[in-house]
Amino acid sequence: MSKFADYSGAYKPNVDKVTFRVYQDDGAAYNDVVANNLDFTDIIPTDRLTDDLYKQELPDRNASRPTGVIGTIDFSPIDENLKDVNLRKSISMAIDRDLINKQIFNGTRPSLDGWVSPVVDGFKAGACGDACKFNPTEAKKMYDAAGGYKGGTLTLTVNGDGGHKPWADAACNSIKNTLGLNCITKVTPDFATIRNQIVKRELKGVFRDAWAMDYPSIENFLAPIYQTGAGANDAQYSNPKFDAKLKEAAAATSADEANKLYQEAEAMLAVDFPTAAMWSYATTVGWSDRVTDVKITPFAWIDLTSVKLK
Numbered sequence: 001m002s003k004f005a006d007y008s009g010a011y012k013p014n015v016d017k018v019t020f021r022v023y024q025d026d027g028a029a030y031n032d033v034v035a036n037n038l039d040f041t042d043i044i045p046t047d048r049l050t051d052d053l054y055k056q057e058l059p060d061r062n063a064s065r066p067t068g069v070i071g072t073i074d075f076s077p078i079d080e081n082l083k084d085v086n087l088r089k090s091i092s093m094a095i096d097r098d099l100i101n102k103q104i105f106n107g108t109r110p111s112l113d114g115w116v117s118p119v120v121d122g123f124k125a126g127a128c129g130d131a132c133k134f135n136p137t138e139a140k141k142m143y144d145a146a147g148g149y150k151g152g153t154l155t156l157t158v159n160g161d162g163g164h165k166p167w168a169d170a171a172c173n174s175i176k177n178t179l180g181l182n183c184i185t186k187v188t189p190d191f192a193t194i195r196n197q198i199v200k201r202e203l204k205g206v207f208r209d210a211w212a213m214d215y216p217s218i219e220n221f222l223a224p225i226y227q228t229g230a231g232a233n234d235a236q237y238s239n240p241k242f243d244a245k246l247k248e249a250a251a252a253t254s255a256d257e258a259n260k261l262y263q264e265a266e267a268m269l270a271v272d273f274p275t276a277a278m279w280s281y282a283t284t285v286g287w288s289d290r291v292t293d294v295k296i297t298p299f300a301w302i303d304l305t306s307v308k309l310k
Helices: 026-034 046-057 085-093 097-103 136-145 165-179 191-199 240-250 255-272
Strands: 062-075 154-159 183-188 206-212 275-287
Touching: 026 046, 026 275, 046 165, 046 275, 062 085, 085 136, 085 165, 085 275, 097 165, 097 275, 136 165, 154 165, 154 191, 165 183, 183 191, 191 206, 240 255
Parallel strands: 154 183, 154 206
Antiparallel strands: 062 206, 062 275
């Protein structure tokens, strides 16, 4: 992208040109930043998060901030063996999110107890209730009462170009150890492949999903993802009462009233449980020694109007 020299707005960029590079491996991108062959990356490999190694390798060239990004695992809408809501909840309760955040993400993926990012107005703590808390005893009891997963081995599908395999393996191990259900990580070559499989409804089991806000509102974490027929409704969730509540909230005359109604809609997700909330993101980034004034926006990306070349 090139700067428009005659732009008359207030926020003028300081660099003339930005080149985006696509990497199939997050480690390769990170190593290029360390070597000053790449100026910025928004993915720090999980093995560099451990013991804050990235801070040692990128001294004065790293930053982290909470952003409007959340992660979930979605239950396949075509997997008949996942129709029981209590079975879905038992799988969620079998995942030790806090341990994964500590051991894999070094504290940069706080456990999420709802479907809305904590950075937006309208966030309500505890919206998910017990189903998003690690409880091995209750999880096993609920799993057995639901009759267990009859689809054989449970697959957790993630894309291979985002550094997701370590946490997915850990989640599967947690499920296996808690429920006695064999769970394996299935890795697609890239993000495009998993998105294509999700859109075509080809995946069974559970799969990784995430959402980065388009605008800072509780509504943006609900309507585009869970409204009937919504473009990002990967779980194919449909509840007329949920849709009606969204419509009511959108017609509210004050932010407080709207937030309350959106929270009531979110509470329905805790009952129907089409997806399992996993964590919110503290976006961690690194940059080369060629640039200064690197700032991260609440949308988890570099502010291209602020960054400068030395």
